[in-house]
Amino acid sequence: xxxxxxxxxxxxxxxxxxxxxxxxxxxxxxxxxxxxxxxxxxxxxxxxxxxxxxxxxxxxxxxxxxxxxxxxxxxxxxxxxxxxxxxxxxxxxxxxxxxxxxxxxxxxxxxxxxxxxxxxxxxxxxx
Amino acid sequence: xxxxxxxxxxxxxxxxxxxxxxxxxxxxxxxxxxxxxxxxxxxxxxxxxxxxxxxxxxxxxxxxxxxxxxxxxxxxxxxxxxxxxxxxxxxxxxxxxxxxxxxxxxxxxxxxxxxxxxxxxxxxxxxxxxxxxxxxxxxxxxxxxxxxxxxxxxxxxxxxxxxxxxxxxxxxxxxxxxxxxxxxxxxxxxxxxxxxxxxxxxxxxxxxxxxxxxxxxxxxxxxxxxxxxxxxxxxxxxxxxxxxxxxxxxxxxxxxxxxxxxxxxxxxxxxxxxxxxxxxxxxxxxxxxxxxxxxxxxxxxxxxxxxxxxxxxxxxxxxxxxxxxxxxxxxxxxxxxxxxxxxxxxxxxxxxxxxxxxxxxxxxxxxxxxxxxxxxxxxxxxxx
Numbered sequence: 357x358x359x360x361x362x363x364x365x366x367x368x369x370x371x372x373x374x375x376x377x378x379x380x381x382x383x384x385x386x387x388x389x390x391x392x393x394x395x396x397x398x399x400x401x402x403x404x405x406x407x408x409x410x411x412x413x414x415x416x417x418x419x420x421x422x423x424x425x426x427x428x429x430x431x432x433x434x435x436x437x438x439x440x441x442x443x444x445x446x447x448x449x450x451x452x453x454x455x456x457x458x459x460x461x462x463x464x465x466x467x468x469x470x471x472x473x474x475x476x477x478x479x480x481x482x483x
Numbered sequence: 484x485x486x487x488x489x490x491x492x493x494x495x496x497x498x499x500x501x502x503x504x505x506x507x508x509x510x511x512x513x514x515x516x517x518x519x520x521x522x523x524x525x526x527x528x529x530x531x532x533x534x535x536x537x538x539x540x541x542x543x544x545x546x547x548x549x550x551x552x553x554x555x556x557x558x559x560x561x562x563x564x565x566x567x568x569x570x571x572x573x574x575x576x577x578x579x580x581x582x583x584x585x586x587x588x589x590x591x592x593x594x595x596x597x598x599x600x601x602x603x604x605x606x607x608x609x610x611x612x613x614x615x616x617x618x619x620x621x622x623x624x625x626x627x628x629x630x631x632x633x634x635x636x637x638x639x640x641x642x643x644x645x646x647x648x649x650x651x652x653x654x655x656x657x658x659x660x661x662x663x664x665x666x667x668x669x670x671x672x673x674x675x676x677x678x679x680x681x682x683x684x685x686x687x688x689x690x691x692x693x694x695x696x697x698x699x700x701x702x703x704x705x706x707x708x709x710x711x712x713x714x715x716x717x718x719x720x721x722x723x724x725x726x727x728x729x730x731x732x733x734x735x736x737x738x739x740x741x742x743x744x745x746x747x748x749x750x751x752x753x754x755x756x757x758x759x760x761x762x763x764x765x766x767x768x769x770x771x772x773x774x775x776x777x778x779x780x781x782x783x784x785x786x787x788x789x790x791x792x793x794x795x796x797x798x799x800x801x802x803x804x805x806x807x808x809x810x811x812x813x814x815x816x817x818x819x820x821x822x823x824x825x826x827x828x829x830x831x832x833x834x835x836x837x838x839x840x841x842x843x844x845x846x847x848x849x850x851x852x853x854x855x856x857x858x859x860x861x862x863x864x865x866x867x
Contacts, residue, residue, distance in 0.1 A: 365611035396726035397612035403725035422633075422730055422853075424625035424677045426617065435616045436626055437728055444726020447854070449616040460633045469615075477615045 359451075360433045364473035370400050373411060378476040383466055384411045385443060396444035416466025417441045417483065423450065423458045438464055438480050451479045485745055490576035490587075491703035492711040492863065494523025494696030495824040497802075497817075499658050501809060503690040504597040508540045509550045511592035511692045516551060519694035524706050525586060530696075532557040532584025534575055536567030538593040538812040547590065557584040563720065563857025564849025565759060567591075568695070568816035570859035573716035575697040585699040592692025593812020613854065620761070620813075621685065623853030625677035628764035630730040632679060634779065637767065639679055641782030643670035645763040646683050646806050648790035653803025655832040660687045661807040684763040686804075691811035693821050709828045715746025715862035722855035733848060734858030735772035742860035743774070748842060750774045753862075755826040755837045756797055757819035757845040760804040761852075766790075769846055770797075773860065792835040801826065801835035816847040820861065827865040841865040 367375055377384045386398040390407025402409050423436030434450040436458075450458060451467055463483035468476045496518030503511060512535070520526060533555050535543050543560035547553075559574045561567065568591055575587035603610070631637045647667055653659040665683065673683040703710055719737035743749065750773065758773075760766045767781035775797060776784035789795035802808045802822040805815040823843040825831045831840075843863050850856035 360617060362615045365615050366605050367611070368606075368608075370608075371611060394726070396723070397609060399608075421728060422626040422630040424622045424629055424679075426619070426622055426677050427675050429617075433617055435618065435622055436629075437730075439728075445723075445728035446726060447613055447616055447618065447723075460630065471615055479616075 360431045362469050362471040362477055364471045365475050365477060371398055374398055375475055378468065378478065381468065383414050383416045383478055385414045386410065387412050394443050396446040414440060414443060418464055418480065420458065420460055420462045420464060421445050422460060425455045425458070434458055449479050450481065452481045484580065486573065486576035486580050486716060487714045487745055488712050489580035489700065490697050490713045491700065492572065492695055492713065492820070492824055493698045493703050493706050493708050494519040494525065495821045496522050497693045497809070497821045498592065498691045498811070500691050501658070501660050501689045502596050503594055508592055508594055509547065511594070512539060512547055512590045513551050515590050515592055515692040515694035516588055519588065519696045523696040523708060525696060527551060527553065529586045530588045531555060532575060532578055532587035534559045534571040534587055534589040536560060536571065536591070537562035537564070538591055538814055563859070565761065565814035565816045566847030566849030566857045566859045567814070569820060569845055569847040569861050570718045570857070572695065572697055572713060572820060572861055573718060573859065576713045576716065579697065579699045585702050587697040589695040589697065589817070590692065591694070591812055591814055591817040593814065594690040595688050595813050596690045609854070618854070620851060621680065622677045623851035624762045624764055625680045626853040627730045627768065628679050631764065631768065634731055635782065637782040639671055639681070640667055641786050642684055642763040642767060643667040644785045644787065645760070645766045645790065646670050648788060649760065649800055649804045649806040651791045652801045652835050653807030655834045656803050656808055659803040659808040660689055661803070680762060680764070686761050686806050686810045686815065688813065689809050689811055691809055693811065693817040695817065695820060710866040711824050711827050712864045712866050713861060714864045715742040715744070716860065717741030717745070718857070718859045720855065720857050730853060732778065733768050733772050733852060734856060735769045735846060735848070735860065738858040738860040739773040739846070742862050746862040748862060752842055753797070753844045754840045755801070755823065755843040756799045757823045757843070758799050759815055759819060759847040760800055760806045761810070761815065761848070763806070765848055765852060766799070768852065769848060773844070773846060792837060798835070798837050801831050814849070816849065819845045819847055823863055827863055
């Protein structure tokens with residue numbers, strides 16, 4: 357199957373570590389050391405209480421919160437929101453999956469995609 | 484302090500062009516300014532406040548003030564996408580109430596059909612977490628429609644009624660890009676572009692623009708145009724809330740009640756509504772969040788022609804809206820206000836004019852409903 361070209365994620369000093377870990381196959385979230393909450397997208401400062409945050413690994417399981425398929429593109433692709441197990445809801449895309457089988461509430465698991473610059477990007481596929 | 488009755492929309496102009504390969508964006512802004520000033524019966528030299536947003540070329544008010552040789556004592560270029568102009572009317576009213584200016588000019592113009600889109604700033608913090616997934620305007624709104632259908636049983640047929648109503652109005656607008664009346668079946672038969680949205684659930688792409696003149700009561704009373712008072716305004720923003728994503732509602736849930744409270748009116752009092760219609764789902768969610776129906780009942784509310792002037796209970800977007808008429812610079816905020824002003828002046832097309840229209844609402848959503856968006860609500864009253 358032809359794959360959509362995935363643009364390179366822009367690195368910043370705040371999130372460089374996430375992309376380094378991704379290359380090693382580890383999927384990281386930020387958890388606040390003050391309020392204890394995880395959030396998405398990863399920030400050094402907790403969006404809920406402005407406390408300091410630290411990285412922690414997530415197993416990559418979740419359920420589809422919403423989805424859509426861009427049908428008229430040269431390579432149709434599916435993207436949407438996944439609610440991570442005991443975690444935040446994140447924007448992502450769905451790969452290696454029947455585009456007509458996507459459903460809200462469907463179980464999915466992490467599947468790394470490769471961007472044009474070789475960076476590993478967290479996508480999801482059927483669990 | 485309130486803005487109620489402290490400012491009046493005395494000039495309104497919608498550029499007739501829908502494709503402008505032979506003009507610059509600054510030129511379109513200035514043509515719109517000229518049109519609105521002529522409508523108000525004022526001249527450029529009367530303007531002492533200028534308001535624009537992200538579509539203005541160069542450094543917004545600096546570049547445009549120079550282009551038009553405006554001599555200003557107040558300016559504001561807050562950008563919240565397509566909803567900016569509804570918010571800028573409120574900000575202009577606030578500035579006028581505070582004595583910071585007395586004749587405010589607001590312009591919007593752009594050429595998305597004739598020039599390449601601007602490259603977004605790659606340093607926006609959300610970019611690495613969205614761009615690799617092929618996020619676009621279309622799919623960000625489709626995600627809301629998908630979730631709305633799941634939560635409330637909303638159907639594609641119900642969404643289609645919004646486009647059908649817009650097309651009924653657009654047939655009377657000679658400037659509208661799409662003037663053919665369409666049926667629910669035709670909307671459903673148009674290609675699926677991003678599940679569950681069909682092509683006809685989407686607005687047009689057009690070049691063009693518009694401008695408004697907002698003045699103090701003292702200036703307004705010296706002009707010949709009908710008095711359209713800004714009696715209530717609200718603004719807000721909604722986003723992904725640190726990952727506690729909830730796509731079932733918009734920031735209109737905040738901006739709407741603020742505007743209604745300031746105006747001292749209720750939804751039942753509103754005779755005409757301009758509702759931002761980038762997509763059909765945008766309209767449906769805003770109607771719910773503004774309180775025109777219960778949350779989740781938007782599908783039932785819009786069905787069976789309820790938004791068609793002369794047919795339903797809430798005539799909306801009688802110019803054909805973004806779905807059929809015009810969406811200049813990919814920002815439909817100013818055209819929403821302009822059509823509300825036409826209705827309040829009794830200058831809408833006779834086939835869609837709401838009889839004795841004295842109270843109208845205009846509402847906009849800017850940015851992406853499925854990620855982060857701004858929201859601004861205006862309540863306008865015709866006074867004698």
